[in-house]
Amino acid sequence: MDKKNLPNDLYDIIAALTLKNKEQFQDIVNVVINALKEKDQYTQGHSVRVIEFSVKIGHEIGLNEEDIRSLEIASVLHDIGKLGVPDKILKKPGRLTKEEYQIMQQHSANGEKLLDGIKNLEKYKKYIRAHHERYDGFGYPDGLKGNDIPLISRIIFVADTFDAMTSDRPYRKGLPIEAAIDELIKCSGTQFDPYVVEAFLNVLRKEQEELNKEAV
Numbered sequence: 040m041d042k043k044n045l046p047n048d049l050y051d052i053i054a055a056l057t058l059k060n061k062e063q064f065q066d067i068v069n070v071v072i073n074a075l076k077e078k079d080q081y082t083q084g085h086s087v088r089v090i091e092f093s094v095k096i097g098h099e100i101g102l103n104e105e106d107i108r109s110l111e112i113a114s115v116l117h118d119i120g121k122l123g124v125p126d127k128i129l130k131k132p133g134r135l136t137k138e139e140y141q142i143m144q145q146h147s148a149n150g151e152k153l154l155d156g157i158k159n160l161e162k163y164k165k166y167i168r169a170h171h172e173r174y175d176g177f178g179y180p181d182g183l184k185g186n187d188i189p190l191i192s193r194i195i196f197v198a199d200t201f202d203a204m205t206s207d208r209p210y211r212k213g214l215p216i217e218a219a220i221d222e223l224i225k226c227s228g229t230q231f232d233p234y235v236v237e238a239f240l241n242v243l244r245k246e247q248e249e250l251n252k253e254a255v
């Protein structure tokens with residue numbers, strides 16, 4: 040918004056409204072994160088990191104501000120369907136049975152359903168539904184392939200999987216970053232969109248360079 044094109048009063052009103060919306064948005068984000076925390080300590084920290092990674096990838100790809108905003112909101116909400124997954128499955132220490140895995144997989148479609156009828160969140164439903172679709176078409180729930188999967192969902196999927204791989208769980212230690220990067224590269228073009236993987240590797244490379252600079 041360019042102040043010089045607007046009368047002062049109008050500028051102030053718009054600025055105040057924008058601020059109010061930002062605060063409201065942050066409140067909503069916090070409610071979702073708290074709800075997920077209640078459900079599972081891991082899911083809370085995980086959600087926060089997925090938001091951060093996703094937004095960094097979005098900037099690296101050069102998404103416009105509106106798409107970054109959508110990416111941020113979709114990242115916040117992406118696992119909201121896990122609220123409907125029974126604790127004994129969500130927190131099971133170890134491998135899920137086939138039946139349990141099928142129930143777990145329902146969380147992306149259930150997340151979409153939770154947004155039913157909420158007008159301002161309608162456009163995010165498809166992103167949440169598709170956040171476990173694989174680039175090669177073997178993901179769920181719809182088996183979408185390649186660019187038929189919304190870009191925002193492809194970004195969240197990479198951020199989500201990377202964080203899941205590198206996080207410690209009660210029953211296993213997280214992978215070292217280098218091993219998780221190798222896994223991303225190995226699955227680029229099958230599980231993940233290669234374009235998104237490349238962008239994420241650039242983000243990680245730049246962050247490492249920054250850290251190296253600080254260490255000198």
Ligand SMILES: [Fe+2]
Nearest residue numbers: 117118170171
């Ligand atoms: Fe998920």
